[in-house]
Amino acid sequence: MSIRNLEHLFHPHSLAIIGASERPGSVGATVLRNVLASPFRGPVYPVNPKYTSLAGRAAYASVAALPQAPELAVICTPAATVPGIIRELGERGTRAAVVLSAGLRAAAPGGAGTLQQAMLDAAKPFLLRILGPNCVGLLVPGIGLNASFAHTDALPGQLAFVSQSGALVTAVLDWAKSRGIGFSKFISLGDSADVDFGDALDYLARDPHTRAILLYMEDVRHARKFMSAARAAARSKPTLVIKSGRVPEGARAAASHTGALAGADEVYAAAIRRAGMLRVLSTQAMFAAVETLARSHPLSGERLAILTNGGGPGVMATDALVCAHGALATLAPDTLGALDRLLPAGWSRGNPVDIIGDASAERYRQALEILLQDQGIDAVLVIHAPVAVVASTDIARTIVELAAKHERKLLTCWLGGDTLAVARHMCDVACVPTFDTPEAAVDAFLQLVRYRRNQELLMQAPPAGRHDGRPDWAAIRARVREVIGQGRTMLSEPEAKEVLAACGIPVAATRVAANVDDAVRAASAIGYPVVLKILSPELSHKSDVGGVALGLESAEAVRSSADAMLARVAQLRPDARLQGFSVQAMVRQPGAVELIVGVASDPVFGPVILFGQGGTAVEVNPDKALALPPLNMVLARDLVRRTRVSRVLAGYRDHPPADLDAICTVLVQVAELVAAVPEIAELDINPLLAGPAGCIALDARIGIAAVDPSAGAFDRLAILPYPEEWERSLRWRGQDLLVRPIRPEDGAAHLAFFDAMSKEDVHMRVFGGLRQLRPSQLARLTQIDYDREMAFIATRPGGAETMAVARMGADPDMVSAEFALTVRSDLKGQGLGRLLMGILIDYCRQRGIAEIVGEALSENTAMLALARSLGFHLTHEHAEGVVHLRLPLR
The missing domain is CATH 3.30.1490.20 (ATP-grasp fold, A domain)
Structure with missing residues (x-):
């Protein structure tokens, strides 16, 4: 399950406290006190057979004795009683419960599983959702609900906080309240028996009261569900993560270098990055980062200019930026000339721009305007140390005015104490990020840079990868089956090279000698x-x-x-x-570099791709980066860029650059191999020799393991790859036609497809006058999550055009899917729409979706006629001019 019935958990209108008490120090007494002390307006029912009244309210002996079914129940009773209470609540009509009780991992009476499983079995027939067990509870300040045993309440706000740690829940509540930070939801997951990170993210992504999501994560249990939910949430609002357990756990015993190098924390970091979220290392950094992300304009690039009225603070900021591998902007000649004419003779003549200690507000204004006009600058950090000759409030007013006029990001650092409090407040009110030290300001800027990079990976529309023919999957699978049949877990080096060659990866010619x-x-x-x-x-x-x-x-x-x-x-x-x-x-290639490309199997996220500098010392001096498959050329380039060896590959002095496209193609091919052949557990290409003429695998090892024959081909992957099995070659009006799922590489063709649509067709499709697709919109249409979405396009074999597209987006529970159909204006009325809709309907049936729904304008008679002929039920909304379409599939 995902979001079903979560509205009863997060926005209840009535509440029962099972196990409410007046015993001091008990959980039941604390929860009752918290609920009654909060401004929750719905009825509250204490339930405990020992009492007839509690806190001046009638108490009830059981769930059955309640005057009505509570929308939400908070359970504080001993573990053994929880499954029975859940069953009673479900039968009564309650659809959500918070289980604070611990100890449910104990065996159930009779030895039939655990109490936790008995609880879930009791809830399942009623789709009753459970938060916990072993959690602190739930706070929804917007409706005045404090259904927890926390020692304090939460202020209302627009941040949602989701935590697996109960101790951190209470600590963050206390910390945030002392700083005036408010929340839309404060959720303690506890043991996550039912509601987990995926469920919470899916709900919060759609929650209009939440503008940013904060996660404290210890582990993930359902990787595919988490990744789909995280990617969907990160597309719509900033999502930040603290992941505990950063200390390496020690190298695992593994047959490959990759298996030893791919630590669990690095895998989590790769997953967080791929999902478009931002990882931070502390609670304070999390709140600082979310405030910075949510304020002002997003970064357009990564080059920072520093404007200061003191040389020392400017140098401190520069040191912090450069030491963290940030990009210090290079001032354009025109910028330098304009600043030269403006500033006193002693100014720094470079970045950082020292405008001298006696700088007036007007000098700040003019210098800032010059920097904001420079196209080589993406953000400006303004540092001010107080001086007697100018009021800091005048400078703050200047900065606020310029921030409102310009798209580029402005950050401020006010060096000092109480004398600068008003200036800081002015910037805060105007949503201009402000910091107390140059290092804190630079750190915040670098958080923005990392977030921007992650979002680009999430939203990018990459170019087509370079492929020299399709892999020989039949030969690869035959070889793997043969080795498994022999009881072996490792391919020999020649066998491993044979597999790589069948993928199209260049390998050194090898012969076996007895x-x-x-x-x-x-x-x-x-x-x-x-x-x-x-x-x-x-x-x-x-x-x-x-x-x-x-x-x-x-x-x-x-x-x-x-x-x-x-x-x-x-x-x-x-x-x-x-x-x-x-x-x-x-093989000798002058100037070539030894690299490692590998695959390790993570117990949570499945296969992980590793890239770095190769050779025999990779475990002693590891230079590596990790990514989750599947990959494309853009994701592969990012993987390479995150290693130190990438700077060597770019060329230096008389060493020409290596063929980066060839390296990235190998990474894409390895990702395809491990996705297509689930028996591959570990893989090393070490060294992969890379130089200007390309790359070649000199040594390889592949570890294999038998898989459950009932498992799906892609079950172990955290991100579903391109579903090649849904490609269809058809005949249409006497010509060959290819219908296939959309790919990220279709970005350019999809843009041309949109541009070829008539104004009337755009109006029919989007109910408005959209005439141009922004890059983010184009990426959203072509880079889809195949686990929850599908878009079938019609094209000609070998061609690059998009002729029509039928797409669907399913809810997280895969119950209902919303469809859309678009046919290029010059091809309408020729059966393309019916053809694509037939394939889309078959796909939805196979995925187990219960219904397909959509909307069309009442004037779109062609779409309405097609919907009727396909069996859709039509419901007219005459006031809005919209017709609702619904096709039951079960």
């Missing part, structure tokens, strides 16, 4: 120099036992190296089963 003589013959056939490696299923890291020899120039060198390897392995690893040698050409 003995020393075969190795010499193979080397002579390949041509010298060659690389010789020992082959053994027990020796994953061959270099650990001296099992790799490079640059062998002759048959004698191959023979002596092979004999030496056999002797070393016999001494160091007598348990190793030797299968011979692999012989490959020695």
Whole structure:
């Protein structure tokens, strides 16, 4: 479940407290006191058979004795009683409960599972939603509800806070109240038996009273559900995360370098980034960041200019920015010239711009206006230290006026104490972010930069990836099945390279030799120099036992190296089963860089792609970045950019840049491989040699594991990849037609499709006069979450045009889906709409969706006629001129 019946949890009109008490210090007494002390206007029913009245109100012996079914119940009774109470509430008509009780992981009476499972089983027939168990409770200040045993209430506001930690709930409540920070919802998830992060995010994304969402996260249990909900929420409002457990837990035992390098915290960081959320490291940083994100204009870029009336603070800000790898803006020549004419002779003549300590408000104004006109500047940090010659309030007034006139982001830092309180307040009221120190201001700016990058990854419409033919999936799966059938968990190096080659990844030509003589013959056939490696299923890291020899120039060198390897392995690893040698050409690329590309299997998020600098020392000096599949070229470039080795790949001095497209193509191909072949548990390409001429895999290892045959092909993936199985080749009006799911690469074609629509058709489709798609709108239409959305386009095979599109967006519960159909204006009336709608309806039926709904203007007679012929029920809203369309599928 996701959002069903959550309105009863978060906006109840009546409330029962099961286990209410007057015993001092008890949870039941605390909850009753909190509820009655809050301005909640609905009826409150204490339930406890020991009392006839509590706090001056009638008390009831049981749920059955209540005068009406409470919309929400708060349960404070012992764990063993909870399943029965949930059943009583469901039968009575209650659809939401907060279970504060702990201990439900204990065994149920009779040994049939746990009390928690018994509770869920009791709730299921009634779709009764449960927050908890073992939680602090729920606060909704907007309706005056404090259904918790927290020691204080919450101020009303527009921030939603969702936490797995009960201790943090009470601490943040106290901290926020002392600083005047208010909340729309304050939610303690506890053990998340039913309502979890995914449910909360889905509800809050649609909540008009919430403008930003804050999460304290310890773990995620349902990765696909969480990622879909998080991506949907992050598209509509800032979503920030504190994730505990940042300290590495130690390298796991793994057959691959990747398995040892991909720590759990890095995987969570990759998931948060991919979802378009922002991770922060402390509660204070979270509230500072959300206030900065929600104020003023979003960043248009990452280049910061610093304006200061003191050299020291400007240098402090610059140090903080550069040390954190931020971008200090370079002032344009025109900007420097204008500032030269304005400022005293002693000004800094660069960024930071020191306008000297005696700067008046007018000098601030003119200097700021010059900087805001510079197209090479994306944001300006204004630093002011108080001086006697000018009032700080005059400067604040100037900044506020300019912030209202310009789109570029303005941040302020007021260095000082009480004398600057009014200036700070003026900026606060005008929603201009303000900070006490240069370092805090720069840190906030960098939070904005990280958030912007994450949002770009969430909303981007990337170009088409470079692919040289389709992978040979049949050959790959046959090889994997063969190895599993032999009881092995690792492919040999030649087998792993065979799989990579079948994906289109360049690999060094490799031959298998059963003995020393075969190795010499193979080397002579390949041509010298060659690389010789020992082959053994027990020796994953061959270099650990001296099992790799490079640059062998002759048959004698191959023979002596092979004999030496056999002797070393016999001494160091007598348990190793030797299968011979692999012989490959020695690849030499001047200026090439050794990289690692790998896959690890995370127990929560499934496969994770790793990229970084390769070689034998990757675990000693790791330079790595992680991403969740599937990938495209844009996401692959971002993965590369987040490593230190990316600066080497970009070229330096007389070293030309590596072929970045070739590297990114390998990353995309590896992501496709691990998505398509769920048996692949771990994978290493190390090294992947990358240079100006491209890249080539010199060594590879692949770990495999059998999978449940009843599992779906993509069940282990946190993000559903492109559903290739829904591509359809058809004949339409005597010509070939391809109907397929939309891809992010269709951005340019979709823009041309929209531009080709007539004004009348745009009006019919969007009920308005939209004439241009913004980049974010285009990305939203083409980069969809295939787990909850679908858009089928009609195009010609091999072509780049979009002729028509039928799309649906399902609710998080996959019960109802809203559809839309658009046919290019010059192709209307030729059956394309009916064809696409038929495929869309089949798709919805297969996904188990109960109904398809939509709307059309009453004047759109063609759409209404098509809907009738497809079996839709039409309901006219004459006052609005809109017709509601509904097609039951069950």
